[in-house]
Amino acid sequence: MNAPERIALRGIRAAIIDLDGTMLHTAPDFHVAVNRMRAELDLAPLAIETITNFVGKGTENLMRRVLAVDFDADGVERHFPQALESYQRHYLAINGDYSSVYPGVREGLGELQAKGVRLACVTNKPIAFALPLLEKTGLRPYFELVYGGDSLPKKKPDPYPFLKVCEDFGVQPQEAVAIGDSSNDAQAARAAGCRVLNVPYGYNHGKPIHDVDSDGIVSSLLDAAHLISA
Ligand SMILES: O=C(O)COP(=O)(O)O
């Protein structure tokens, strides 16, 4: 189903915002850390586009995808522990150094706050990567709650993290809107019964965002904030 271009969302009390590809252009960080890990394992560097298409389903999935370029399923599992350890070390060392905040993010978060909408960040990025990055970019103070991909028993596209935010905030799922760059965010939102808006500039697993079932595509978080009201 094609997503409609514009829709006003009323009766919204909470917004659940994705991190990678929605608030921050982190692909260059992934590119550097993955290729430093690959160099340690004597593997050739990968193009940023290849790595970007693997982002969004957490670190373990990313490691398996970048190892599967060179190895069969058994080889992937054999190299997985070393790759994960190396990648985590390199990612933490450069976390945020090559990233940038997308246009309209701070303004959009500010406007949502001013409208009385409560804010949570739900990312599949490990919490140990997500928190320092939110601090470094100055985005942490906007959020009452931050859940990483390893904070809860299940991660997106499972609806559990969004249902947990709704419970924490004491709001009904239909009073919450998720804003994200991928089908992961939209699927989790639909399954939770939340509303969902997609941004078109992030990382949707190499697929067109217009094919994702959502309540609309917004050009920025500021554009989303204009459409949302209590
Ligand atoms: O898989 C990741 O690390 C990125 O996930 P996010 O888009 O949910 O922030």
Ligand SMILES: [Mg+2]
């Ligand atoms: Mg994302």
